[in-house]
Structure formats: C-alpha cells, structure tokens
Amino acid sequence: MKNAHQLKGCDLFSLSVFLAVATHRSFQAAAVELNVTRSAVSHSVKGLESRLGVRLLHRTTRSVSLTEAGERLAVKLRPAVTSIAEALGEANDFRDTPSGTVRINASDAAVRMILRPLVARFFREYPQVHLDIVIDGRLVDIVADGFDAGIRLAEAVPKDMVAVRVVETVRFAAVASPRYFAEHGRPQVPQDLHRHACIRFRFESGALYRWEFERHGIAEPINVTGPLTLTDQILMVEAAIDGVGIAFVPDYLVIDAEREGKLERVLEDWCPRFPGVCLYYPSRHHVSTGLRALIKLLQESVSSQAGEENR
Incomplete structure (x- = not known):
C-alpha cells in the first residue's frame, strides 16, 4: 500500500487528537473533549508532527492556529476519521447491551426538565453507557464540536437534523x-x-x-x-x-x-x-446504541406523560 510506512506511525488516536485541536483551536478544549490531559494532547501532536516531518500547528502562549499543511490534513482527515468512528459504532451495535459514551449538548433548562428526572433510571437500565452532558446557553454546531446530539426548543433545531420531540409544548x-x-x-x-x-x-x-x-x-x-x-x-x-x-x-x-x-x-x-423541545442529531451520522437507548427512554417518558394527561 502506498505510503503505508506513514500510516503505521500515525495511529488513530493521534489523528483524532490532532482533529480535536484543529476544531477547537485549543489544546485544553481538545483535552476536555477527549478526556485526557493537556500534556497528553501536546505530546500526541508533537509526535504526529515528528513522524510526518512537517509542522501542523502554530502555537503561541495565547493561541493555536493551523499551518497550511495542517489545514489540508484536517480537511482530508475529518471525513475519514468520521467514517472510522461510524464503522466502530456499527460494530458495537452487535453487543448484547448498549455501551459507550453519548455526548449531549443542552441548555440548563432542558437538562433540568428532561434529563435529570430520567438519569438514574437510564443508568439502572443501561449501566454500560456513559453520558457526557455539556450545559451551554449557545446554539452550537454539534457536529463540529463533537457531540452526538443536542436538546433545544423545537424552533431552534437546525433544519438538516433529525429531531425527536421529547416535550410536546x-x-x-x-x-x-x-x-x-x-x-x-x-x-x-x-x-x-x-x-x-x-x-x-x-x-x-x-x-x-x-x-x-x-x-x-x-x-x-x-x-x-x-x-x-x-x-x-x-x-x-x-x-x-x-x-x-x-x-x-x-x-x-x-x-x-x-x-x-x-x-x-x-x-x-x-x-x-x-412548540416543544427536541433531541436532535445529524441525519448522516450513525446513531450509536447508547443514543438509541436514550431516545427510547425519552420517548417512553413522553408517552407516559401523555397518557396521564388524557386520563
């Protein structure tokens, strides 16, 4: 395989770390997303640059930016790494029980109203799933920021997303x-x-x-x-x-x-x-077993509440 010697030295983790830094323009933010230390992120990026023999990032005490080589690598890598992650996610679907990490971006109000009442039950039913919930007042790009799903008012959900109504009004x-x-x-x-x-x-x-x-x-x-x-x-x-x-x-x-x-x-x-509140996720991305389990539980809660109101 052409350039196979380069691929051997560039493991998926190093490439994922580089993409996280490229996305956030921050070593610290990348470390938070990947749940590793800042020094581990720095070490991984330096190792990648050394193996490739090219500088990928400009670093100062206040900012991080991409070199031309870094920009080109990030553009080429992003769809490839996404495809690999989806492939691994699909393989994970063959497990008997849902597992893995589900990253959710939501407003404080949405977390209090929708997720908080169900979290304990969710972990009882799906103990192998880890929920990583980020409370954010801004409407962020969940794809660019590495989230599996978001929870917002229905009117704020981007049109290209799959929306699941979790609160009617x-x-x-x-x-x-x-x-x-x-x-x-x-x-x-x-x-x-x-x-x-x-x-x-x-x-x-x-x-x-x-x-x-x-x-x-x-x-x-x-x-x-x-x-x-x-x-x-x-x-x-x-x-x-x-x-x-x-x-x-x-x-x-x-x-x-x-x-x-x-x-x-x-x-x-x-x-x-x-209009109510929706959980939403990218239409073109693989939906993990963990996210499907969360959606199932939320929909059951909506159905239960509707039943009680109609009695």
Whole structure:
C-alpha cells in the first residue's frame, strides 16, 4: 500500500487528537473533549508532527492556529476519521447491551426538565453507557464540536437534523413573589408591565429577550425594563422568589415554588404555548446504541406523560 510506512506511525488516536485541536483551536478544549490531559494532547501532536516531518500547528502562549499543511490534513482527515468512528459504532451495535459514551449538548433548562428526572433510571437500565452532558446557553454546531446530539426548543433545531420531540409544548409564566404583588399590585394586561420591575433575560449573543404574549390570536411583545438582567433562568426564578420583581420563564421552572407559595402567576390568559423541545442529531451520522437507548427512554417518558394527561 502506498505510503503505508506513514500510516503505521500515525495511529488513530493521534489523528483524532490532532482533529480535536484543529476544531477547537485549543489544546485544553481538545483535552476536555477527549478526556485526557493537556500534556497528553501536546505530546500526541508533537509526535504526529515528528513522524510526518512537517509542522501542523502554530502555537503561541495565547493561541493555536493551523499551518497550511495542517489545514489540508484536517480537511482530508475529518471525513475519514468520521467514517472510522461510524464503522466502530456499527460494530458495537452487535453487543448484547448498549455501551459507550453519548455526548449531549443542552441548555440548563432542558437538562433540568428532561434529563435529570430520567438519569438514574437510564443508568439502572443501561449501566454500560456513559453520558457526557455539556450545559451551554449557545446554539452550537454539534457536529463540529463533537457531540452526538443536542436538546433545544423545537424552533431552534437546525433544519438538516433529525429531531425527536421529547416535550410536546412549553408554556411561559410571568411570576413574582406574593410580597412583591402586595407592595406593587398585579398587572392585568401586558402593557401594565411597563410600570413594574421586571427581571430580564440576556442571550449568550448579548441580545435581550423581548417578552412575548398572545391572546385571541393577537401578539403582544413587550420590551420590559427592570433592575436586574441575567443569563440564567434559574437565577431569574430565585430573584423573583426574593422579591426583586416579575420574571418571565418556562413554567416547569416555577412549579415547585408555586406549590410552596413562594411565587404566584399573573397574565395567565396572555401566556402562550410554544412548540416543544427536541433531541436532535445529524441525519448522516450513525446513531450509536447508547443514543438509541436514550431516545427510547425519552420517548417512553413522553408517552407516559401523555397518557396521564388524557386520563
């Protein structure tokens, strides 16, 4: 085989390490993805460069970039290494029980609402599967970042992905503490919010979320103001409990606080339902037995919840 002497010295791990560094432009991020030390990543890349006799990366104390040779190698390697990984995954399908690592990228709210209630059961049923869950407020490219699947609101799922609905609908709720309403009154229509202290949400992009209300088919978006802006919905709920103001968050985040009398809802007739939450994965990639097991459990949970609501 032509150039077989080069292939003998370039094991799959070294090539995978190089691709991870090329993708993240970071030795540390590659180490986290591969679950190895940073020094192991550095040693592997140096060894690969030595065996090939060419420099693949430019390194400084602050950045990592690809040389022209590195760029070309990464472009050629990426589909090849992906094919090898898929081939190994297909071979793994012949095992009696699902195994391996499943990497999931999801929002904090999705993890709390969807995965947390099922994790213990999942590990009881599939003890040989390892879940690597990364909480991220950004909508990342799950393929480029090495994830098997993502979990997001249905409207945010990229069109070229296979989407599996795991929550049918999501409803937002405008909530505040009983003390806040006693001191400041209760808004009767969305426009009343301009006279209230509102706890705002900022996306990772820096944009502020505009509160979206609807009644009888008429949309009523409101640009609220208030003393506090956060990038975490759980902190918004806690601030509302503390009496800071009114928060507008997915209602599943406030169920316990409502039950305990710490929060009360307003403008319920104006709070719309949105398309639910989906687990999604690349349509062209092999679906591992571990991911299939997770999808199966999530779908069973959806069916069970639907059954309970219809009783």
